[in-house]
Amino acid sequence: MSVRRHIHTSGIPVLCVHCEARHRGVCGALDPDNLVGLAKTCSRRQIESGVELIGDAQAVDSYSNLLSGVVKLTKSLSDGRQQIVGLQFAPHFLGRPFKVESSINAEAVTAVTLCSFPRAAVERMMKGSPEFEHRLLKQTLNELDEAREWLVTLGRKTASEKVASFLLMIARNIDSSVDPVARSASFDLPLTRAEISDFLGITNETVSRQLTQLRADGVIRIENTRHVMVDSMSRLRSMAMPSLSQKTDSLDRL
């Protein structure tokens, strides 16, 4: 149908022409033919904050590109304790290849736009296009690096260092001024205090206290509990206690 016929830009489906996933995501690996094939099976969806993406019927059997918004991945213990094991920002490829059942839950923490594909279509694409799998490998290696960075944070940092590290990570990912060595930054927190605490392995009370402390120290200002303005990125960085190695790391992430 229309997806296939509207070919003006050297054979790229209209849906994909301005899509971030084609520029910075996995779809960049695909040539126009593959893109057309995949685009035929895709469906764009708007999802509101708080909706489960994996584990409910709709998405368990599909892969998606995250086109906008933020998704959290969580794991839970049987007694209710919860840990956020990943935060994903656009454009990110969602879904766990080669595994039927995942012990991980995914939930939209902001309004989210997805471009979803049937499981089978993506797996065919992976078989057919080495470059596609190559991108996936790169993304997975980056996720692994990030997870290991958080292992250090969870295992060896104090509460205040954890909160500072968290703010830096958010700033890196959703501040409008993308400069990694900026002097100041400003962004909306995608997570509630309780979610931040589940990310950092502390309680929401402790998160609250540490944010208050940072405000008292003049490092940040907060408006409407969600909007954070970092007045001194350098002080925030020093509070996050970055290792020397971490410093080099943050520069070539992304």
Place this chain on the structure above:
Amino acid sequence: MSVRRHIHTSGIPVLCVHCEARHRGVCGALDPDNLVGLAKTCSRRQIESGVELIGDAQAVDSYSNLLSGVVKLTKSLSDGRQQIVGLQFAPHFLGRPFKVESSINAEAVTAVTLCSFPRAAVERMMKGSPEFEHRLLKQTLNELDEAREWLVTLGRKTASEKVASFLLMIARNIDSSVDPVARSASFDLPLTRAEISDFLGITNETVSRQLTQLRADGVIRIENTRHVMVDSMSRLRSMAMPSLSQKTDSLDRL
């Protein structure tokens, strides 16, 4: 030379014939031709406990298959705090593709056998053999799953749960009786108390206390500080507080 000529087993280099990496590791992805090509460039090395693998000159520019022994990956903060972010058992492919500088250190924690390749040879192999990259993707996804499992442990478990979880993980990986639902197990700890504490984000004193507690409870016995006999795997499992999801997970790991 000899590697190329000694072809008796349908073209497989002698070095590789009985190699675990060909059976359960990434080399299984290679056909005889590729295997011969790679084997020409490889060098087997014995490395003793305590030796740095990455960061010193010898290995920074190479990839390796871990054929025997255990390797720890660590990250450090500038003030000396350290966190183990990965433990790798044979047969595992070591090395971080697509990145010149890694902020991670690797060190042999037991005697180790490596089969090392020049960086360029492996990267050529990755380009040429999609199946090779596929295996690498699978391994990386498994590592990511494990890292996320440890995020839960570090962020949300108590000291005793951490130690119990650690023992279970070690048992899974190096117990002779590979049965995942065994009633008992027995193995040598590859890590010192201090290293275990760096793995779990606690102090070595706490590790020691938790181990004595487990001994007092009759869950384990310890000989020579390194050899652990788990008398009741079920009690150990319940002390690790596995989530329901974790249980399904441990079964299809590997």
Place this chain on the structure above:
DNA sequence: CCAAAGCCCTGATTTCGGTCAATCAGCAAC
């Protein structure tokens, strides 16, 4: 309007695990 529910902040108290310190066993060097 008021009520109820979330989310956030703050204070008081408790506790788990960290810190500091002593002791001991094993082992290598002299």
Place this chain on the structure above:
DNA sequence: GTTGCTGATTGACCGAAATCAGGGCTTTGG
């Protein structure tokens, strides 16, 4: 033998963060 070193264990004490509790603000819905 002694000395010294490293790793493990145990105890006494302390402190950072958890727990418990109260109260404020906003939103939703009667």
